[in-house]
Amino acid sequence: MRKRFDLLIYSWAWISTFAVFLTVSCLLWFLLSRGLPTIGKELFFGDASAWEAISGQVRVWDALWPACVGTLSLVFLAALMAVPLGVASGIYLACFATTPFKRILSLSVELLAGTPSIVMGLFGFALILFLRNTFFPDANTSLLLAASCLALLILPYLIFTTQAALESLSDEYRLIGPSLGLSQLQTVFHTLLPASGRGILGGVILSLGRAAEDTAVIMLTGVIANAGLPHGLLGKFEALPFRIFYLAAEYQNPAELNSAYSTALVLLCLTGILYGSALALHKTLEWQWNQH
Amino acid sequence: MEPALTQQKPFCIIKNLQVLFHGKPVLQDINLTLTDSRIIVLVGASGSGKTTFLRSLNRLNECYPGYSASGQVELALSGTMENIYQAGLQITELRRQVGMVFQSPNVLPVSIAQNINLPLKLVTNLDKKKREERLVEVLQEVHLWDEVKDRLKTRASHLSGGQQQRLCLARVLALQPKILLLDEPTASLDFKASGRIEELLLELQHRYRIIAVSHSLGQARRIAGKILVMKEGRIEHLLNKTQFENSEMLQQLLEEVL
Numbered sequence: 001m002r003k004r005f006d007l008l009i010y011s012w013a014w015i016s017t018f019a020v021f022l023t024v025s026c027l028l029w030f031l032l033s034r035g036l037p038t039i040g041k042e043l044f045f046g047d048a049s050a051w052e053a054i055s056g057q058v059r060v061w062d063a064l065w066p067a068c069v070g071t072l073s074l075v076f077l078a079a080l081m082a083v084p085l086g087v088a089s090g091i092y093l094a095c096f097a098t099t100p101f102k103r104i105l106s107l108s109v110e111l112l113a114g115t116p117s118i119v120m121g122l123f124g125f126a127l128i129l130f131l132r133n134t135f136f137p138d139a140n141t142s143l144l145l146a147a148s149c150l151a152l153l154i155l156p157y158l159i160f161t162t163q164a165a166l167e168s169l170s171d172e173y174r175l176i177g178p179s180l181g182l183s184q185l186q187t188v189f190h191t192l193l194p195a196s197g198r199g200i201l202g203g204v205i206l207s208l209g210r211a212a213e214d215t216a217v218i219m220l221t222g223v224i225a226n227a228g229l230p231h232g233l234l235g236k237f238e239a240l241p242f243r244i245f246y247l248a249a250e251y252q253n254p255a256e257l258n259s260a261y262s263t264a265l266v267l268l269c270l271t272g273i274l275y276g277s278a279l280a281l282h283k284t285l286e287w288q289w290n291q292h
Numbered sequence: 293m294e295p296a297l298t299q300q301k302p303f304c305i306i307k308n309l310q311v312l313f314h315g316k317p318v319l320q321d322i323n324l325t326l327t328d329s330r331i332i333v334l335v336g337a338s339g340s341g342k343t344t345f346l347r348s349l350n351r352l353n354e355c356y357p358g359y360s361a362s363g364q365v366e367l368a369l370s371g372t373m374e375n376i377y378q379a380g381l382q383i384t385e386l387r388r389q390v391g392m393v394f395q396s397p398n399v400l401p402v403s404i405a406q407n408i409n410l411p412l413k414l415v416t417n418l419d420k421k422k423r424e425e426r427l428v429e430v431l432q433e434v435h436l437w438d439e440v441k442d443r444l445k446t447r448a449s450h451l452s453g454g455q456q457q458r459l460c461l462a463r464v465l466a467l468q469p470k471i472l473l474l475d476e477p478t479a480s481l482d483f484k485a486s487g488r489i490e491e492l493l494l495e496l497q498h499r500y501r502i503i504a505v506s507h508s509l510g511q512a513r514r515i516a517g518k519i520l521v522m523k524e525g526r527i528e529h530l531l532n533k534t535q536f537e538n539s540e541m542l543q544q545l546l547e548e549v550l
Contacts, residue, residue: 176400181388191400
């Protein structure tokens with residue numbers, strides 16, 4: 001009986017893992033088979049030459065380049081705002097906050113995490129309406145606004161993962177710093193953070209991916225279909241997930257639909273590159289910690 | 293190196309020490325004077341307050357929520373006896389002078405050298421050259437130097453359990469403590485590695501005052517100069533060598549306690 005039960009659990013675990021693998025493979029194969037044929041210079045730069053497009057001499061129409069730049073700047077700006085804030089909040093919650101205060105703070109972070117992204121977008125949109133009617137009649141949806149709303153969206157991921165990574169360290173490990181005569185701040189920065197670096201980095205990666213793929217927030221806060229390269233922080237912009245959405249919803253011929261697939265493939269590669277560089281960063285940091 | 297420790301002067305006087313967590317007493321009515329410079333070993337059933345007792349000597353209990361305490365603990369740190377619970381005492385300096393090694397080897401996730409160098413850099417104001425000298429000194433002191441001298445820059449976690457524990461000991465010794473607290477330092481090690489740590493402690497007892505918790509009676513008898521027997525948060529017995537070398541008497545006492 002016992003043996004049969006074990007076998008059942010074992011097979012269930014095995015089948016589940018295989019199903020995940022199979023799903024991801026199918027998805028990738030589907031994307032590759034539909035998207036790969038259209039990937040090329042034309043997809044990225046349209047009629048313009050690569051150099052002219054990259055250096056911004058020529059405006060690119062109906063191609064991915066502006067959306068790539070838009071998404072990268074969005075992710076970069078959102079991370080710039082959210083990562084320091086989120087990681088610091090996580091450190092505070094895990095290492096410094098006292099119990100009653102910690103409970104209130106954790107609850108508000110959970111609330112923020114439970115907020116659907118479209119609500120974040122609406123919030124940004126409402127903010128612009130408010131600003132227009134009060135202090136800045138010229139305020140408009142823009143790259144900066146979208147990035148701020150995205151930052152708000154990914155903040156709870158960063159806080160949770162940082163807090164969890166720090167709190168998962170063993171009690172004895174947490175005592176090393178104090179037992180060696182390190183101050184609380186030294187303990188956090190020199191013993192606890194290096195040990196939980198991998199977990200925190202995981203949170204950063206997850207949130208970067210989340211920021212890159214979200215469509216609902218940016219739809220209400222400044223993305224448009226043919227903005228070209230982003231015109232500064234207060235300008236409109238294009239973004240990959242929105243382009244996928246737009247192409248898939250309003251394509252006029254099979255070629256356009258296929259270019260939606262290749263755009264999805266590009267977005268996937270882009271997040272892959274983000275993950276890769278985050279890992280490389282972690283390796284460098286580890287190397288630095290090991291130097292005298 | 294310190295001069296040989298004197299045998300007569302007390303180095304630890306505890307008066308009416310009581311430690312509570314969330315209002316529940318963990319240590320009660322501890323009154324104790326320790327004079328011996330040989331290793332003092334704490335034994336007792338799990339939950340009898342051994343670890344809490346050890347941590348009350350470097351005030352590490354305060355890192356846990358719900359802690360409160362009363363009473364007085366005096367330690368001989370800078371020549372004179374000092375109440376370590378007095379207001380205004382610099383707690384980081386106390387913990388540097390009362391070093392602690394834990395049950396499982398807890399190396400930092402950095403290189404072997406950096407494990408010793410980092411606390412030295414943060415806690416003392418030695419320059420780089422002095423720190424490097426100290427590094428070699430303490431690694432030799434724990435007999436780890438020959439095993440690691442060619443790979444000081446590799447990760448400490450790649451060492452074996454016994455080596456890691458000796459590295460943790462070296463990390464503490466580098467800060468030149470007066471008293472060493474060891475919380476079951478061999479609990480997670482195999483027989484051979486435990487033996488090496490025991491030998492090492494017998495060497496170190498001439499240079500440091502050592503108070504160790506042990507889970508093994510055999511070990512306690514091998515390394516102790518005195519045995520403290522704890523039960524339900526109190527010190528039940530303080531045995532000297534002649535008492536615990538009489539195995540019948542020891543057995544009797546322990547059966548009554550454990």
